[in-house]
Amino acid sequence: xxxxxxxxxxxxxxxxxxxxxxxxxxxxxxxxxxxxxxxxxxxxxxxxxxxxxxxxxxxxxxxxxxxxxxxxxxxxxxxxxxxxxxxxxxxxxxxxxxxxxxxxxxxxxxxxxxxxxxxxxxxxxxxxxxxxxxxxxxxxxxxxxxxxxxxxxxxxxxxxxxxxxxxxxxxxxxxxxxxxxxxxxxxxxxxxxxxxx
Amino acid sequence: xxxxxxxxxxxxxxxxxxxxxxxxxxxxxxxxxxxxxxxxxxxxxxxxxxxxxxxxxxxxxxxxxxxxxxxxxxxxxxxxxxxxxxxxxxxxxxxxxxxxxxxxxxxxxxxxxxxxxxxxxxxxxxxxxxxxxxxxxxxxxxxxxxxxxxxxxxxxxxxxxxxxxxxxxxxxxxxxxxxxxxxxxxxxxxxxxxxxxxxxxxxxxxxxxxxxxxxxxxxxxxxxxxxxxxxxxxxxxxxxxxxxxxxxxxxxxxxxxxxxxxxxxxxxxxxxxxxxxxxxxxxxxxxxxxxxxxxxxxxxxxxxxxxxxxxxxxxxxxxxxxxxxxxxxxxxxxxxxxxxxxxxxxxxxxxxxxxxxxxxxxxxxxxxxxxxxxxxxxxxx
Numbered sequence: 114x115x116x117x118x119x120x121x122x123x124x125x126x127x128x129x130x131x132x133x134x135x136x137x138x139x140x141x142x143x144x145x146x147x148x149x150x151x152x153x154x155x156x157x158x159x160x161x162x163x164x165x166x167x168x169x170x171x172x173x174x175x176x177x178x179x180x181x182x183x184x185x186x187x188x189x190x191x192x193x194x195x196x197x198x199x200x201x202x203x204x205x206x207x208x209x210x211x212x213x214x215x216x217x218x219x220x221x222x223x224x225x226x227x228x229x230x231x232x233x234x235x236x237x238x239x240x241x242x243x244x245x246x247x248x249x250x251x252x253x254x255x256x257x258x259x260x261x262x263x264x265x266x267x268x269x270x271x272x273x274x275x276x277x278x279x280x281x282x283x284x285x286x287x288x289x290x291x292x293x294x295x296x297x298x299x300x301x302x303x304x305x306x307x308x309x310x
Numbered sequence: 311x312x313x314x315x316x317x318x319x320x321x322x323x324x325x326x327x328x329x330x331x332x333x334x335x336x337x338x339x340x341x342x343x344x345x346x347x348x349x350x351x352x353x354x355x356x357x358x359x360x361x362x363x364x365x366x367x368x369x370x371x372x373x374x375x376x377x378x379x380x381x382x383x384x385x386x387x388x389x390x391x392x393x394x395x396x397x398x399x400x401x402x403x404x405x406x407x408x409x410x411x412x413x414x415x416x417x418x419x420x421x422x423x424x425x426x427x428x429x430x431x432x433x434x435x436x437x438x439x440x441x442x443x444x445x446x447x448x449x450x451x452x453x454x455x456x457x458x459x460x461x462x463x464x465x466x467x468x469x470x471x472x473x474x475x476x477x478x479x480x481x482x483x484x485x486x487x488x489x490x491x492x493x494x495x496x497x498x499x500x501x502x503x504x505x506x507x508x509x510x511x512x513x514x515x516x517x518x519x520x521x522x523x524x525x526x527x528x529x530x531x532x533x534x535x536x537x538x539x540x541x542x543x544x545x546x547x548x549x550x551x552x553x554x555x556x557x558x559x560x561x562x563x564x565x566x567x568x569x570x571x572x573x574x575x576x577x578x579x580x581x582x583x584x585x586x587x588x589x590x591x592x593x594x595x596x597x598x599x600x601x602x603x604x605x606x607x608x609x610x611x612x613x614x615x616x617x618x619x620x621x622x623x624x625x626x627x628x629x630x631x632x633x634x635x636x637x638x639x640x641x642x643x644x645x646x647x648x649x650x651x652x653x654x655x656x657x658x659x660x661x662x663x664x665x666x667x668x669x670x671x672x673x674x675x676x677x678x679x680x681x682x683x684x685x686x687x688x689x690x691x
Contacts, residue, residue: 204527207590209590212624214659217685217688217689218655218689226589226622229585229588233400235400236365236366239681242684242685243685244685244688263360263364
């Protein structure tokens, strides 16, 4: 009797779990692939999982162990007047919007302010900022740290971005500082290095 | 003459003391007595450990000593002695006290109050919750309420109305507690060296800021005159009104004391302003800055923060205003290098390239080791 029940429970669990997992896709290593519904393409050196849940309309997230543990997100051409990712509470806590006249220095600020509002990350800090070439354009590379409110876990991140033709292109990699960040940072950098249009 | 006045002041306060409601009884090293209270304390102890290790905790001894000083001067030295104080860097107006006697103050509160008295009013209110053991009473009220609802759903057909009224009573209980803590906080303030009118001032500014936020987001300013069935607190308007009435009735004329709030906040003001500016709340932040400037005038940190606020909203007219605020700050002579950075970026976005690059060059000259030096340099060349 108890075996039958256990079997039933297992079937029920699978039935519930299946539709959720169905949208996630494996990204094979070594193949060039378009990301974030944009002209941006990358070539990963290792396998990644693309999550079915997107952070926003022109965005997607890849992970190796789950998005709380390592999160590689692509924002592919966010237009002027749109927030970086989906609004959490548009009426009471609206997110800052991308602007076509943004300077290169405004890209880290946009990410920082969006995180501070959407994730209650009041201890967010941009640690280093440097100019880079982003797929042939003038871009910025920056690193940051933050913790969500009421969490003692510190997260680290690095991002590269540029405003090209009035649209924002950005790639972020973030993970808990402890263990996970270093574990997949190299794999994430291979992906970010391979960006092309 | 002064002696006579003083004597009469003491006389009236002594007379008034008889009429004032008594403060809660104070027990040193109070320990929980019942199983419920012990459970609540155990949970609070656990949360306090998390709070103690929080990354956003501000450990600056000077700021902690200042806030503790205000608490002690408000509720008296012996009562405040056992309180553990935690200042948390969260840019919102809030403070709370846990049932085991830990007080958590958010930096958004420190930024919004303009004097020791206003800070004391809020800390006194929270301390009132603690001394009146409100968490325990609220827990019991909820348990009784949910018990009644559970039994009603089994024993009585169509018990929805009963459940609705029970839930309503639970929230009404919470509002009563807030009122009680307001009045207890007021009693502390009235007995302290601070003017009791500060309690109502705080709530009036909270309402003003809420209106400014709503208008800034193209909404309508709205204040409820009556708290809804599911409101945990009385309306801000109600609080401002009954606290103002109480302060008029108390009529406490106290000798002015040197207020240390501005001095204690000086080091942290730019940090807390920065946290506020990054919230994308133009109306509320603008109101807050004007409110602070009302007390101190437009000082350099306030002007720089206002420049950042306008520059980040970034409409063409905002960029012109932002450049003016930075220039005013620079004109005062004590502006940080970041004022030149802000000025340069605002001018660049306004298509004033040469002037913008000159300002950025000044920034780099003043702060060659800035984190973003290399990036800013690319904007000049």
